[in-house]
Structure formats: structure tokens, C-alpha cells
Amino acid sequence: MKKISRKEKEKLARREAIIDATMHVIEKRGFEAATMDEIAEEAELGKGTLYLHFKSKVSIYLAICERGSKLLNQSMSKVLTKDINGLKMVEEIGQSYLEFIQLNPIYFVAFNYYESIIDEDVYAESDEALQCEENAQQAMTIIVRAIQIGMQDNSIKDIFDPKELGLIIWGASKGVMHIAFLKEKKNHMRVLDEVEFSFESLVKGFIQLIGTGMKKL
Amino acid sequence: MKKISRKEKEKLARREAIIDATMHVIEKRGFEAATMDEIAEEAELGKGTLYLHFKSKVSIYLAICERGSKLLNQSMSKVLTKDINGLKMVEEIGQSYLEFIQLNPIYFVAFNYYESIIDEDVYAESDEALQCEENAQQAMTIIVRAIQIGMQDNSIKDIFDPKELGLIIWGASKGVMHIAFLKEKKNHMRVLDEVEFSFESLVKGFIQLIGTGMKKL
DNA sequence: TCAAAATTTGACCATCAGTCATAATGAAAA
DNA sequence: TTTTCATTATGACTGATGGTCAAATTTTGA
Incomplete structure (x- = not known):
């Protein structure tokens, strides 16, 4: 059970990190102008990875x-x-x-x-x-x-x-x-x-x- | 002068017609979902023509x-x-x-x-x-x-x-x-x-x- | 009537959200 | 340690859409 818990914690942390990155990009570029590519870059992740944590760009914004x-x-x-x-x-x-x-x-x-x-x-x-x-x-x-x-x-x-x-x-x-x-x-x-x-x-x-x-x- | 006036009137009328068409499309599809292609079709114009009357999609919305x-x-x-x-x-x-x-x-x-x-x-x-x-x-x-x-x-x-x-x-x-x-x-x-x-x-x-x-x- | 000017067009381009086949990682088994 | 398998990550690719522009069409006026 310990292992799953650790993984789940990591997943949550990754999720929060993506939200952080998105907020940074929004501050740099503006709310509408932020792109998934730039969010991925800021989060140091591949774009596809974003979609493992969020269904869509809208989901991140929500x-x-x-x-x-x-x-x-x-x-x-x-x-x-x-x-x-x-x-x-x-x-x-x-x-x-x-x-x-x-x-x-x-x-x-x-x-x-x-x-x-x-x-x-x-x-x-x-x-x-x-x-x-x-x-x-x-x-x-x-x-x-x-x-x-x-x-x-x-x-x-x-x-x-x-x-x-x-x-x-x-x-x-x-x-x-x-x-x-x-x-x-x-x-x-x-x-x-x-x-x-x-x-x-x-x-x-x-x-x-x-x-x-x-x-x- | 008469000729210019007529042309200018026609241009204004065309402009209004595009706005009308856009409002129709918005009513059909929703404000964000309306596309320039569909607006052009509704207005019975080529897409390029829209841009002779408006600088952008935003302009039409404004x-x-x-x-x-x-x-x-x-x-x-x-x-x-x-x-x-x-x-x-x-x-x-x-x-x-x-x-x-x-x-x-x-x-x-x-x-x-x-x-x-x-x-x-x-x-x-x-x-x-x-x-x-x-x-x-x-x-x-x-x-x-x-x-x-x-x-x-x-x-x-x-x-x-x-x-x-x-x-x-x-x-x-x-x-x-x-x-x-x-x-x-x-x-x-x-x-x-x-x-x-x-x-x-x-x-x-x-x-x-x-x-x-x-x-x- | 016809050539020049003005207008219209839609194929084309760039951008961007979202996908998916493939690669990398790491855990378990041998 | 090595091999196998499952999980996770990736970025090239796709589709959609706003916007452009060279070519086609229409209008003008001589």
C-alpha cells in the first residue's frame, strides 16, 4: 500500500506543478495567449504528458x-x-x-x-x-x-x-x-x-x- | 459625387449584412463556436471578402x-x-x-x-x-x-x-x-x-x- | 468594345489544441 | 545480473480555424 501512496503523491505533486507552470506562463503571456506548448516547456514536460494529468487546456484553467x-x-x-x-x-x-x-x-x-x-x-x-x-x-x-x-x-x-x-x-x-x-x-x-x-x-x-x-x- | 455616395452606401449595407450574418451564425452555433467560414457562407460571400470589411473576427464581434x-x-x-x-x-x-x-x-x-x-x-x-x-x-x-x-x-x-x-x-x-x-x-x-x-x-x-x-x- | 482599375475569391499558410505510435523507465522475474 | 513486462513520457503528427494573397472576376470609363 505504501508504494501506491507514494506514486499517488507524486502524481498529485506533478499535477500541482503543471498548475504552477501554467500560472507562470499566464503571467508572462496573458490568459488567452498561453499555449500548451509553452506550458509544457515551462513545466519541463512533453506536451503529451500534460494530457495525462488534464483532459484539456480548459481543465488546467479550471x-x-x-x-x-x-x-x-x-x-x-x-x-x-x-x-x-x-x-x-x-x-x-x-x-x-x-x-x-x-x-x-x-x-x-x-x-x-x-x-x-x-x-x-x-x-x-x-x-x-x-x-x-x-x-x-x-x-x-x-x-x-x-x-x-x-x-x-x-x-x-x-x-x-x-x-x-x-x-x-x-x-x-x-x-x-x-x-x-x-x-x-x-x-x-x-x-x-x-x-x-x-x-x-x-x-x-x-x-x-x-x-x-x-x-x- | 453621386457615384461615390452610392458605392459608399453599398459598402455600408454590405457591412451591416455581414454583422447580420454573424449574429445568425452565433445564434445557431454559439458565440465562441462561430467560424469565419460559416459566417462567409451565411453572408453568401467569400471568406476573403469579410476581411475587406473587417480587420478580424474580433472586429465583427466588436x-x-x-x-x-x-x-x-x-x-x-x-x-x-x-x-x-x-x-x-x-x-x-x-x-x-x-x-x-x-x-x-x-x-x-x-x-x-x-x-x-x-x-x-x-x-x-x-x-x-x-x-x-x-x-x-x-x-x-x-x-x-x-x-x-x-x-x-x-x-x-x-x-x-x-x-x-x-x-x-x-x-x-x-x-x-x-x-x-x-x-x-x-x-x-x-x-x-x-x-x-x-x-x-x-x-x-x-x-x-x-x-x-x-x-x- | 476593351483595357485598366477595383473588387472578390478560395486555395493556401501559420498557429495551436489534442492524439497516438513509439520510446524510456523501472519494477518484477529469472 | 539480465530479461521481461507494465507503466509512464514523448513529440511528430492531425485537424480545425483565423487570416493572406495571387489570380480571377466584375466594373468603369474612354
Whole structure:
């Protein structure tokens, strides 16, 4: 049994190494421009070997998403253990999200990628996609839990369904984060250049806005 | 001069026909799966001819985005002429957006596509991208105008910078719409299956949430 | 009518994800 | 140690697709 375990560990390590290599290449070339040939070179493996560990290029990208969502969940779930009211929890979860994305922008791109391809059946049934889904569900659970706590301690209005409110907050956060993200990457959208603001100030403003919106008076 | 004008008209018409054909193919095959060969066939043109009218496949996609954003702006700008307060205007602009996306989901995909590629210099300088940008700026102007009206008629708090608030609302709306959109397409995200909600109810909830957040008491 | 100019075309090219016959490796048997 | 067999790795190859360009076709105007 020992031998199989060692082999399996090696296989897992190889898998992680491929994900690492892919992230390096993405950082060098960009998310779309990364090629399997270059990933193989970076990982010091033959291209064919990549396909022994991943079904497709998409699978590797989903594995990055999986890794990122796991890390994000770890960070967000810590908020639930704090001794603060539910509203504050929701706000701090938003903060965690912000900090995570600022620190790991590549994962944000991976999250968006996941959402853009997940409606195609081929990918949706892969192991990686299922794990991403599970992580997404866990993230939702964290938000909903915070909302429920807030409704109980009277810091959040209970006129919304907690799950629906959770989805709204999740989606809205992602959208605002996306705008801030585009701005950060100093791209060519003049819409964004017109306004003087930072990643932080935008997200802070957003948190304040919805915080007020759901606060029980 | 007459002759040139006729030729120019024909050229424009041909261009529009290619965009139409592309949208047909996208509806048949999906946004990513559409190929230039099939677009050429649908447009009853040689593939090379497509490249006389558009620099690349991306250009055609951006032209779809351009068309969509123009239509959306027309619909949103009508709200500004109504005899209602600024807060109501913002809410109705959100409504217009919702209705537009429900009616023309393909444009929503095109908008997202635009944002995903616009940070690459190659595309950002194309005529189509510049026009998209201009339309985006116009959309922002519409929202900001409504906010300013609201601050003046005391229906909206003036603690935010109107432009920053406009961006927040824009980004957040897009994010919520995206979630609702994924749900509508009955994809595989179990996170979304868990919650019982419709496109409308989610967006309505969102509008209510931020409406309350910015309402002056 | 016809030659020059403008337009259209589809065979061809380059790139890249993914495959598979073959090679290398290493474990077990002799 | 040597041989055999199974597992793992490889990269040349394939198919698909976006984009090009020399040749063909059509239009223009003298």
C-alpha cells in the first residue's frame, strides 16, 4: 500500500506543478495567449504528458479557478468566526474579496473564465468544474450565513430572502470588482479614465451603498 | 459625387449584412463556436471578402457590441425625458437595461466579450472598439445625469461623487444581470439551482437594494 | 468594345489544441 | 545480473480555424 501512496503523491505533486507552470506562463503571456506548448516547456514536460494529468487546456484553467476559489473561501470563512454583527460580517467578507483579488488578480481572471465556459456541457461535467461549483456553493453559504446572522441580530433587514440577497450581493460585488479591475489594468476604456477613483474607493463606496441598503433602521 | 455616395452606401449595407450574418451564425452555433467560414457562407460571400470589411473576427464581434450599445443607449436615454425624480430615473434605467438584455441576450454576451478583450492594445485601437467606448461613455453620462438630477431634487443622497456612484451602479448592475443571465441559460451551476428566483425578481431585488442605499431620507 | 482599375475569391499558410505510435523507465522475474 | 513486462513520457503528427494573397472576376470609363 505504501508504494501506491507514494506514486499517488507524486502524481498529485506533478499535477500541482503543471498548475504552477501554467500560472507562470499566464503571467508572462496573458490568459488567452498561453499555449500548451509553452506550458509544457515551462513545466519541463512533453506536451503529451500534460494530457495525462488534464483532459484539456480548459481543465488546467479550471484547476486554477479551483485553487483560487478554495483560497478565497478560506479567507472569507474566517470572517464568520469574528465577534461582530451580521451586517459587519457581510462588509468584511466584501473586504476579504477585495483584498484577495488585489493580491491575486490572476484568480479573478480565472473565475471569469469559469463563468464564461461553464454553460457548455463538455466542460461542466469535468472533475475540475464540479469542484469549482462546490467551492462556489461554499462561498454562497458563507455569505448567506452572514446575512442570516445579520437578520437575527437585527443589523440586516429581513425583507429579502437570505439566499436571494446573497446572490445579489455576490453578483453585484463581482461586477464592481470587475470595473475596478479593468481600471487597475489601465486599459483603454476612457469611461474609466474620466473618473478619478481607486480600486479601493470604488469597492468601499459599493460596500457602503449596499450596506445602507440592507441595514435595518 | 453621386457615384461615390452610392458605392459608399453599398459598402455600408454590405457591412451591416455581414454583422447580420454573424449574429445568425452565433445564434445557431454559439458565440465562441462561430467560424469565419460559416459566417462567409451565411453572408453568401467569400471568406476573403469579410476581411475587406473587417480587420478580424474580433472586429465583427466588436461591431455587434457597437450596435447593441447604441440600441441600449437609445432605450436608456428615453428615461431622462420622463417627469419623474432622479431616484426613479436610476431605477427605470436599470429596468430598461433588464428588458434590453432579456430581449437581446446576444448583445449581453457581446458586451462581456468586449470587456474581456479590450485590454489588448491590438483591439483597443480599432474603429469598432473606439465606437464601443464612445457608446459606453454615453451610457455612463446617462446614468450620471440621472444621479445628478436625483441629488438636485433630493431623492438621492449627495454623499457620493455622482460619477463614482454611476460606475458603482453600472458595475453592480452588470454583475447581477450576469448572474441572472447564467441562471436563465439553465447552465450547470448548482449554486444557482439552489435558489428559487427569476431573472426579474433578482434584478428587482437589486434595484430595491441600491435604491434604498442611495435614497435620501 | 476593351483595357485598366477595383473588387472578390478560395486555395493556401501559420498557429495551436489534442492524439497516438513509439520510446524510456523501472519494477518484477529469472 | 539480465530479461521481461507494465507503466509512464514523448513529440511528430492531425485537424480545425483565423487570416493572406495571387489570380480571377466584375466594373468603369474612354
